[in-house]
Amino acid sequence: MIDVFTESVIRHPDRPALVHHGRVLSYRRLHELANTLAGRLGDRPGVVAVAATRTPETVVGLLGVLASGGAYCPVDPAFPFERQQAMVKAAGCRTMLAADSGPATRLGLVPVGLGPFAELPANPAELAPTGNSPSHRAGPPAPPDNPRLPAPGRTAAGAEDPAYILFTSGSTGRPKPVVTPRRAVSATVHSLRGLFGLTPEDRVLQFASLNWDTCFEEILPALTTGAALVLDAEAHSGSFPRFLRMVERERITVLDLPTAFWHELVLHLAEGGPGLPACVRLLVIGGEAASPARLADWSALDTGRIRLVNTYGCTETTLITHAVDLHGPGAPSPGREWDGRTNAPIGRALPHVVQRISEQGELIIGGPAVALGYLGLPEATADRFTLLGGERWFRTGDRVSSSPDGVLTHRGRLDGEVKIRGIRVDPGEVEAHLSGHPWIQAAAVVAATLAGRSALVAYVVPRPHARTEALDTEVLAYLRGRVPGHLVPSRITVVPELVLTASGKVDRAGSHRRHTPPEQVKGDLR
């Protein structure tokens, strides 16, 4: 991965690699900064926690950690402190990269400084391509505290060494670290460059949080092609007029958006006003099922020039394993109008992906994309990563059907896992946290369609003699202090009892049906 990045540096030293609010970091400068950081981290620093924010510094941090032979482990500074503690403990971090030493010290880790790179040249014109001349004028010299500029690949991290550690939802309430090896990232990013048809002329918006794996779909294919990665706060302003003007101003050609956000964008576009700027050629979506209604809205808009690509993948199988063009010039019938009833397929396997579909219809993924497992959790690992014919495979838990041309369609889950704003949530994890509240005896959590999007709904039974007035607000505040936002239910209802199955287990769907006004029981219950 780092070697391919270095090739981009050699081929395009003066092209813009990172663009942040008009400030530009060239490939050469990014390479220098990443190597300086790698030198500061030392050889093989192990799992490095990174206080990940949407800044060029964090991208430098990612590349620096990879170049040093370490593993990147993003820790969202906005997460509750308890969660951050649980994450760095589960991942076995010793070192933390952050702008200042505060976060590392609070978490009991060794701090390593990360930027800011105040010396970024402000004038993009200075960075216009200058052919193959070994120009030194655009990048200032390396900081004086850097005694050596180690050559990339000096540690020759192995293909099975971890590239990053990310967390997925587990029923115990503790974050579940997924270890992704370098060969999985290399194989996937190679496929993604092809899927996206990237060239050095592309300008890719960095939209995803640098705490989730989707960000690597944006960062790594772009930076291993010679394309520009654009970071801009207006992408997250919540205002679509501002978002669209930013896309036009920054001449963004590739957008990779969570499907839930794309749904909102389509709602906005369908109400009139300026459409997507003409510079956009590719829009990648993923994270949850594309809404048939929004797909129909999209295909009725003036969007025929834009490739709309649906994608599917799990953290355990590295970014994206399946993709398909739903609309636009890459689709089998480009002008197709979606009818508002047909479910969008999740796609066919990318070139590096090996797949099987079990008798129950479960999608099972093999090949280089399969992660190493859940760190420190051998039972959970054995439960999902299985050996078939001497090879390791990952059981996705997703039921699929296949069309004759190999395009898969999602047919539901084999377990209770749900997607909230594109993030996988085990309802058991939320129930475990709810039951940790001293006044709560039992809890059931389901995903329901509320206000047109998938949201978590919780039913809680108070302990005898617990104060029940305002218990819902109290529990909401309690959760917000302990878990990330995607694990906080949109609605908490205090109920006298939950519905149980014949075997005495909590019946989540049954509890939801009993305690919800009939007109609100709609959408998927999984």
Added chain:
Amino acid sequence: MSVDTTTSAGSDGAPDSLGTDADAEALVAVFRRVLENPAAGVDSDFFLLGGDSLIATRVLSAIARGHGVELSFEDFLLAPTPRGLAGKIAAAR
């Protein structure tokens, strides 16, 4: 969108406080529609009624169309009620 018609009449040329009240009332309608919750009032907190950053964009789009003011998600977090947002609209005009 219904906001367009209800607000332009109320705020057009009216004194500031009256304009703000009319904006707040219009935003109550937006909250009720977006949250699918008829109980929302002028002082209801969007995030306590189950709103999140995702559907907050619908409220911000409604404000941009109906009031010609492009508020951000940060403005929304600082003033998550119809009354508070009406104040932000007045300040931005």
